[in-house]
Amino acid sequence: MRKIFILLNPVLFIAVSPLISGLIARIKNNIRMRQGQSIFQPYFNLSKLFSKGEVVSETASWIFRTAPFVVLASSLAAALLIPVFIMPNPMCRMGDFLALIFIFALGRFFLALAALDAGSSFGGMGSSREMFISSLVEPVACLVVLSISLQFGSTNISAFSGMHTVSVSSIVAAASLFLVVIAETSRIPVDNQETHLELTMIHEAMILEYSGRSLALIELSSHIKQMIWFYLIAQIIFPIPAPMSLNLIQLFFWLLWYMARISIIAAVVALVEVSVAKMRLFRVADFLGFAFVLAIISTVCAILGV
Amino acid sequence: MSGILIFDPLSLFFLVVISIVSLPSAVYSIGYLRGECAALKAVLAWSLLFFFVISMALVVTAGNLLVFLVAWEIMSLVSYLLVVFDTKNKESVRAGTIYIVMTHIGTAFLVAAFLIMYKHANSFDLAAIKNACTTMPLQERNIVFLLLLIGFGTKAGIVPLHIWLPYAHPQAPSHISSIMSGVMIKTAIYGIIRFVIFILGVNSSWWGVLILILAVISCLVGVIYALMEHDIKRLLAYHSVENIGIILLGVGMAMFFLSMNMPYLAVFSMAAGLYHLINHAIFKGLLFLCAGSVYKATGTRDIEKLGGLIKNMPQTAACFLIGAMAISALPPLNGFVSEWLTFQAFFMGILTAVGGAKLFLGICAAMLALTSGLAAACFVKAFGITFLARPRSHYAQNAKEASFSMRAGMFFLAILTAVFGLGASFIIKLLAKVAGAATGINTLGMNFALNNFGTLDVHHGKGIYLSTPLLAFVLIVLGITAFVIYRFFGRGKAVIYKTWDCGYYTLDSRNEYTATAFSKPFRVVFSFFLQPYRKTVKIRDSFYHIKSFTYETHTTKVFKKYVYIPVLTLIFRSARFMRKIQPGSIHLYLSYIFVTVLLLLFFMRKF
Numbered sequence: 001m002r003k004i005f006i007l008l009n010p011v012l013f014i015a016v017s018p019l020i021s022g023l024i025a026r027i028k029n030n031i032r033m034r035q036g037q038s039i040f041q042p043y044f045n046l047s048k049l050f051s052k053g054e055v056v057s058e059t060a061s062w063i064f065r066t067a068p069f070v071v072l073a074s075s076l077a078a079a080l081l082i083p084v085f086i087m088p089n090p091m092c093r094m095g096d097f098l099a100l101i102f103i104f105a106l107g108r109f110f111l112a113l114a115a116l117d118a119g120s121s122f123g124g125m126g127s128s129r130e131m132f133i134s135s136l137v138e139p140v141a142c143l144v145v146l147s148i149s150l151q152f153g154s155t156n157i158s159a160f161s162g163m164h165t166v167s168v169s170s171i172v173a174a175a176s177l178f179l180v181v182i183a184e185t186s187r188i189p190v191d192n193q194e195t196h197l198e199l200t201m202i203h204e205a206m207i208l209e210y211s212g213r214s215l216a217l218i219e220l221s222s223h224i225k226q227m228i229w230f231y232l233i234a235q236i237i238f239p240i241p242a243p244m245s246l247n248l249i250q251l252f253f254w255l256l257w258y259m260a261r262i263s264i265i266a267a268v269v270a271l272v273e274v275s276v277a278k279m280r281l282f283r284v285a286d287f288l289g290f291a292f293v294l295a296i297i298s299t300v301c302a303i304l305g306v
Numbered sequence: 307m308s309g310i311l312i313f314d315p316l317s318l319f320f321l322v323v324i325s326i327v328s329l330p331s332a333v334y335s336i337g338y339l340r341g342e343c344a345a346l347k348a349v350l351a352w353s354l355l356f357f358f359v360i361s362m363a364l365v366v367t368a369g370n371l372l373v374f375l376v377a378w379e380i381m382s383l384v385s386y387l388l389v390v391f392d393t394k395n396k397e398s399v400r401a402g403t404i405y406i407v408m409t410h411i412g413t414a415f416l417v418a419a420f421l422i423m424y425k426h427a428n429s430f431d432l433a434a435i436k437n438a439c440t441t442m443p444l445q446e447r448n449i450v451f452l453l454l455l456i457g458f459g460t461k462a463g464i465v466p467l468h469i470w471l472p473y474a475h476p477q478a479p480s481h482i483s484s485i486m487s488g489v490m491i492k493t494a495i496y497g498i499i500r501f502v503i504f505i506l507g508v509n510s511s512w513w514g515v516l517i518l519i520l521a522v523i524s525c526l527v528g529v530i531y532a533l534m535e536h537d538i539k540r541l542l543a544y545h546s547v548e549n550i551g552i553i554l555l556g557v558g559m560a561m562f563f564l565s566m567n568m569p570y571l572a573v574f575s576m577a578a579g580l581y582h583l584i585n586h587a588i589f590k591g592l593l594f595l596c597a598g599s600v601y602k603a604t605g606t607r608d609i610e611k612l613g614g615l616i617k618n619m620p621q622t623a624a625c626f627l628i629g630a631m632a633i634s635a636l637p638p639l640n641g642f643v644s645e646w647l648t649f650q651a652f653f654m655g656i657l658t659a660v661g662g663a664k665l666f667l668g669i670c671a672a673m674l675a676l677t678s679g680l681a682a683a684c685f686v687k688a689f690g691i692t693f694l695a696r697p698r699s700h701y702a703q704n705a706k707e708a709s710f711s712m713r714a715g716m717f718f719l720a721i722l723t724a725v726f727g728l729g730a731s732f733i734i735k736l737l738a739k740v741a742g743a744a745t746g747i748n749t750l751g752m753n754f755a756l757n758n759f760g761t762l763d764v765h766h767g768k769g770i771y772l773s774t775p776l777l778a779f780v781l782i783v784l785g786i787t788a789f790v791i792y793r794f795f796g797r798g799k800a801v802i803y804k805t806w807d808c809g810y811y812t813l814d815s816r817n818e819y820t821a822t823a824f825s826k827p828f829r830v831v832f833s834f835f836l837q838p839y840r841k842t843v844k845i846r847d848s849f850y851h852i853k854s855f856t857y858e859t860h861t862t863k864v865f866k867k868y869v870y871i872p873v874l875t876l877i878f879r880s881a882r883f884m885r886k887i888q889p890g891s892i893h894l895y896l897s898y899i900f901v902t903v904l905l906l907l908f909f910m911r912k913f
Binding site (some may be wrong): 050051053054055057060061062063068070072073074076080093094095096098099101102103105106109112116117118119121123124127128129131132135137139140141142143147153156158159208209212217281282285292295296299300303 | 614616617627635642645646649652653656657661664671672673674675676679680687689694695696759761765768769770771772773777781784785787789795799800801802803807815817818823824825826828830831
């Protein structure tokens with residue numbers, strides 16, 4: 001039974017992740033008084049992309065071809081670290097919270113290189129902006145991780161997932177992490193997933209040259225990455241440890257609760273997306289500076305023990 | 307440890323670092339020097355390389371202050387000769403001058419520190435000095451510490467003493483750059499560990515805090531300047547400033563914890579620092595060798611003129627990519643392991659330290675994260691602009707793959723980056739012994755690794771693990787899985803076609819993103835420090851028509867402008883003032899001598 005859960009853990013995580021993107025899009029559309037797409041639209045998109053042919057630039061090298069695999073592998077590896085319903089997660093041997101940040105960096109590094117590879121200015125622009133934002137995100141993410149980890153003395157993600165109390169420090173940390181997540185998942189005040197305008201796009205500019213199955217792999221990995229970040233915030237604000245042993249009924253309710261927590265975060269993200277305007281690129285530094293200050297406050301609170 | 311030479315674990319560790327980079331560099335130089343210079347000059351290069359390596363080996367094994375100083379001077383002078391090796395190049399001569407001045411300022415501080423040490427011990431022998439230092443008064447210890455820090459800091463390239471480094475390192479032949487950046491600056495770290503921690507002994511916590519602050523500043527300044535730099539070898543030289551900062555984070559923390567009397571943490575942070583030291587030697591050596599191949603193949607170091615080299619030089623490109631991944635701390639290569647260890651040292655420090663120290667260490671850790679993020683951005687730029695897309699000039703178009711001996715040197719180091727990443731759990735055990743020897747702590751009961759899966763277990767009972775072999779295995783398996791998914795769903799075919807050009811016209815290399823454009827966001831955000839300025843020159847045919855237009859953007863070198871130039875101006879001004887009392891008249895000189903004799907007589911009577 002336990003072995004099945006170990007296997008099921010990442011599979012379920014991956015299977016559900018596009019649903020969250022669909023949910024956000026649906027909520028946004030509904031708020032805008034539109035009919036809205038199905039929340040399963042990301043799945044349709046992925047299946048469509050998988051069955052399509054792709055165009056590869058003649059200037060591109062092997063970096064362009066292999067980058068989607070590296071990106072997906074890094075997202076999947078990160079997903080393995082997250083315990084959905086297996087506690088403690090046996091994959092925690094592989095790495096901890098800090099390693100998670102570095103694993104994401106691996107995928108991003110290759111994606112940014114691949115963007116430069118095709119030789120169009122869009123790709124270079126996207127890669128430059130992405131690396132700019134991610135380099136400012138990293139100190140905030142690191143400090144938040146340290147501040148949360150301070151509360152229970154470990155950077156192990158399983159230990160973090162078993163966290164029981166909500167303190168001032170963890171609330172502030174969640175707020176800071178929320179801003180980080182907005183930047184990391186290319187959401188509106190920082191980036192805009194919906195347009196292909198050179199003024200607004202960052203992540204989309206990087207993957208502009210991709211099509212077909214390669215694009216599907218990259219899209220899938222961004223869904224997974226988003227799911228991981230949402231899970232982390234959800235776990236800080238609604239800390240419910242996964243049960244150690246499960247029967248099927250328990251499993252069902254646990255999954256419902258699990259999805260409910262993440263859906264709440266998704267709803268908040270959707271609300272933020274419809275209610276604020278996209279920022280100028282250089283104001284992102286202020287935005288993340290604010291997140292950094294929040295992270296420091298949260299660390300101070302953690303040190304004071306509140 | 308008496309005698310002329312000492313071979314304790316610390317010295318042996320540095321000997322390993324020296325040989326691990328020098329050997330592939332020497333192999334590399336066979337191919338590199340061919341066609342670069344005349345046969346006789348190649349012999350000169352070889353013998354200088356030999357003396358350089360020997361002098362470094364002597365520096366890290368010297369058991370006597372005089373031997374140390376002599377070896378130190380030989381090392382500095384030989385490296386000076388190697389910096390000015392390309393004598394026809396004016397840049398080299400200028401870089402050499404800055405280097406020789408700075409390195410001697412450093413040596414002057416070292417001599418001062420050594421004299422104070424000698425005064426207490428009445429011996430040049432390190433063992434005797436170590437004994438004498440236990441009774442040294444606190445005030446004097448502080449002075450000796452500061453003198454040593456400035457002396458070694460100059461060689462290490464700690465900000466603000468780094469100004470010679472980005473000039474001197476790139477000018478030497480590439481295999482020498484790799485040794486200078488990879489190894490020579492580490493002898494200064496050796497000096498700090500040997501003289502400050504081992505001999506002097508840390509007794510004030512502000513020593514560690516000072517080193518941590520300097521280290522953080524070095525990290526940030528180094529990486530920000532590197533981001534602005536488009537000369538590939540100078541970019542790498544600035545990264546040495548950054549990485550010395552990361553190494554010093556480990557060393558500084560070790561000093562901090564030593565003064566706090568936390569032996570486990572001290573050994574652990576020292577081991578993390580030493581781990582990054584050897585890692586930096588490996589990947590920086592590798593990157594400099596690759597940059598040398600690029601330079602030899604294209605004749606330019608300006609990355610704006612390169613591009614598309616991955617097609618003509620696939621093996622060099624692969625090696626550079628591995629080096630870039632390692633220095634950007636990407637898993638599962640070696641840079642990742644040592645940065646992770648440094649982070650864990652910070653984390654443990656935060657857990658165990660008290661009060662404000664917690665926050666201080668936390669912010670240091672965040673700055674380390676910022677540094678590694680910026681480094682990744684910098685290497686996306688360096689690799690992407692140099693090797694990817696289309697060639698931007700005919701230099702890049704006609705480049706040829708490096709010769710066999712050059713590739714052999716690069717491959718060796720590229721393999722080592724993986725070995726030091728995957729073998730982390732074995733290496734950390736050895737490094738803990740070295741760190742124990744350097745800090746004088748018994749490490750018998752300490753264990754940083756588990757045997758299964760090569761797991762690092764740094765914080766017993768807290769469940770903090772890192773297993774690079776497992777991580778690498780998982781990444782490879784998942785990558786293959788992704789490929790299988792790709793193949794399985796693959797009904798559509800991949801078509802090779804032109805890059806999408808928005809339907810306007812055919813794209814050429816002028817449409818590519820440039821390195822200057824890539825670093826623009828960083829230039830804007832860090833403008834308070836970089837102080838960028840533009841130069842535009844318009845050449846007009848007539849009032850209405852501009853014939854040509856040049857646009858340049860530069861950044862101000864803050865330390866040069868606000869520290870070094872004012873000091874130099876002051877020195878020149880006072881020299882000019884002093885010249886007034888030297889008009890060349892024999893009578894005046896005689897009267898000077900007379901006055902001096904009178905003053906001396908008076909002085910002798912008085913005291």
